[in-house]
Amino acid sequence: MNKKSIQYGLLALICAAIAFGVWKYRTPSVGAGDPVPDFQVTTMDGASIKLSDLRGKYVLLHFWGSWCGPCRKESPHLVELYRKYHEKGFEILSVAIDVNTRAWQTAIINDRMAWPYHAMEPYDFGGPVSKQFNIKSIPATFLINPQGVIMGVNLIPEYLDKMLAEKLGK
Numbered sequence: 344m345n346k347k348s349i350q351y352g353l354l355a356l357i358c359a360a361i362a363f364g365v366w367k368y369r370t371p372s373v374g375a376g377d378p379v380p381d382f383q384v385t386t387m388d389g390a391s392i393k394l395s396d397l398r399g400k401y402v403l404l405h406f407w408g409s410w411c412g413p414c415r416k417e418s419p420h421l422v423e424l425y426r427k428y429h430e431k432g433f434e435i436l437s438v439a440i441d442v443n444t445r446a447w448q449t450a451i452i453n454d455r456m457a458w459p460y461h462a463m464e465p466y467d468f469g470g471p472v473s474k475q476f477n478i479k480s481i482p483a484t485f486l487i488n489p490q491g492v493i494m495g496v497n498l499i500p501e502y503l504d505k506m507l508a509e510k511l512g513k
Contacts, residue, residue, distance in 0.1 A: 375494060376492065377492070377493050378491055378493075379394065379492065380475055381394050382471065384462035392460060397460075399432075401488060401510060401511065402433075403421070403436070403484055404436050404487060405421065405436065405482070406473065406476070406484070407438075407439055407440070407481050408481055409447045410443075414482040418456060421456070421500065422456060422457065428511050431512060434458065435456075436460040437460065437461045438464060438473070439461070439464065440466075440468055441464075444463065447461075483497060484497055484498060486503060488510075
């Protein structure tokens with residue numbers, strides 16, 4: 344082996360280590376097949392709710408922010424899913440990673456996010472629920488089955504629709 348080959352090999356190894364570190368840092372702490380950890384939040388109307396209070400339903404745990412363009416682009420799809428499947432046993436619990444309460448509340452109204460479970464963590468990804476799930480970027484979603492087991496993470500709305508249609512009917 345010549346010196347150049349060793350240098351390229353070391354460079355490739357360093358790049359792979361950095362990529363793995365970034366992937367590991369951004370990977371949620373739980374995934375499909377894992378039981379979802381319970382937590383308690385205070386909703387926009389001041390009520391307190393535990394995730395486990397929603398057992399028996401399919402639940403989408405939704406991390407988002409009023410300032411997040413991709414999150415706001417995803418909102419109409421989630422609104423449609425909620426309208427389509429709520430009466431059949433589907434619920435959404437949204438946790439906003441936000442620093443501006445007024446912007447958060449305005450986004451919920453403007454985006455017609457009709458579900459009742461909205462909470463906000465004003466800690467820039469340092470809130471207790473964000474830390475519990477290792478949320479480092481948004482939007483982030485977890486589809487949870489009625490038994491409290493995660494069915495999927497960061498599923499696109501079209502796939503969420505397909506999964507919910509299979510489980511709850513069209």
